[in-house]
Amino acid sequence: MKKLLITAIAGSALLAASAFAQQTSPVGLWKTIDDHSGKPKAFIRISESNGEMKGKVEKLLREPGEEQNPKCVKCEGALKDQPIIGMTILSGMKQDGDEYKGGQILDPDNGKFYQSKMSLTDNGKKLNVRGYIGVPLLGRTQTWIREE
Numbered sequence: 001m002k003k004l005l006i007t008a009i010a011g012s013a014l015l016a017a018s019a020f021a022q023q024t025s026p027v028g029l030w031k032t033i034d035d036h037s038g039k040p041k042a043f044i045r046i047s048e049s050n051g052e053m054k055g056k057v058e059k060l061l062r063e064p065g066e067e068q069n070p071k072c073v074k075c076e077g078a079l080k081d082q083p084i085i086g087m088t089i090l091s092g093m094k095q096d097g098d099e100y101k102g103g104q105i106l107d108p109d110n111g112k113f114y115q116s117k118m119s120l121t122d123n124g125k126k127l128n129v130r131g132y133i134g135v136p137l138l139g140r141t142q143t144w145i146r147e148e
Contacts, residue, residue: 030144055090074111
């Protein structure tokens with residue numbers, strides 16, 4: 001009986017630690033919120049590989065009548081005229097304390113890359129993603145909502 005109780009407690013602690021670890025990492029699916037309109041814009045899947053965070057467009061939230069699978073017409077180089085769905089728009093982000101820095105983010109609407117940093121808030125339920133030129137003061141922030 002004592003062994004069973006210890007096993008149950010250890011299993012519960014492991015599950016709690018796993019849930020906590022998920023909340024402290026940006027890995028997962030995020031709904032982006034447009035910082036100008038306040039409307040949901042896309043679902044971005046953030047993954048981690050060798051300590052680097054990357055974000056790929058999984059789905060666009062488009063109005064009826066809008067192109068449902070648009071291409072990045074304003075992008076340059078290899079991304080020119082590529083479908084936005086499936087495109088990696090966030091890359092090179094590495095953890096630095098409570099923030100993730102050193103990466104870049106692509107705005108498919110204008111085809112431009114910006115330096116980027118991000119940080120989790122609200123117990124990992126929200127992600128503040130800042131794109132900027134030069135210094136973080138010269139940029140804008142979007143708050144993404146965790147979906148899973």
